[in-house]
Amino acid sequence: MSTIAIDVDEVLLSYINGLVCFYYIVYDDKIPGKPAITADMFRKYHFATDLECSDDESKKLTDAFHASKVFKRLPPVRGSVRGLQTLKARGHKLCVVTSRELAVRDITVSMLNEIYPTIFEPEDIHFGNQYGDSGEKKSKRQMCMEIEADILIDDLPRHVMSVSSETKGILFGNYPWNEGDYDVIRASDWADVVKTVDALV
Numbered sequence: 001m002s003t004i005a006i007d008v009d010e011v012l013l014s015y016i017n018g019l020v021c022f023y024y025i026v027y028d029d030k031i032p033g034k035p036a037i038t039a040d041m042f043r044k045y046h047f048a049t050d051l052e053c054s055d056d057e058s059k060k061l062t063d064a065f066h067a068s069k070v071f072k073r074l075p076p077v078r079g080s081v082r083g084l085q086t087l088k089a090r091g092h093k094l095c096v097v098t099s100r101e102l103a104v105r106d107i108t109v110s111m112l113n114e115i116y117p118t119i120f121e122p123e124d125i126h127f128g129n130q131y132g133d134s135g136e137k138k139s140k141r142q143m144c145m146e147i148e149a150d151i152l153i154d155d156l157p158r159h160v161m162s163v164s165s166e167t168k169g170i171l172f173g174n175y176p177w178n179e180g181d182y183d184v185i186r187a188s189d190w191a192d193v194v195k196t197v198d199a200l201v
């Protein structure tokens, strides 16, 4: 049995797709010159850079998004429900490690429980609070060390490469922001994650 740490956005839930819909359909405070945004603009997964706007505009957008109904209804990433069920049935301990801020903790926990019932114990959902205005911040590396994760599954190369030697990183998905050659194990989708975990443990 291994302890597997799993990221939320773009690994379990499709954040960018939700943000793009929200921006186009709901958001009234459009960034100057940008009537719409598209998923392929997100090349760095740093929104001010990707959208060529100020940090203030980026923060205003994500705050409005997080307060919206669209954010509460982000769709699961394809194959994630079955993938988690398979890993759970193999006897692995499944934990969530997200950089999300504490302000969206409750909504995140309820979304995960709704979409992935019985998969995660409440105490196994961890928040790094990286975008929080207050409260302690923790890196993915720190969270993985604290829960003694054997494996981290994450879509951002910098997180996968940051983990200690005790944790094996799996870079998830083929996204604009993780294109390129990284010296890491990759899994292109959830079926691939299951195969990769089977081979690692």
Ligand SMILES: [Mg+2]
Pocket (backbone or CB within 6 Å): 007, 008, 009, 010, 011, 154, 155, 156
């Ligand atoms: Mg992510």
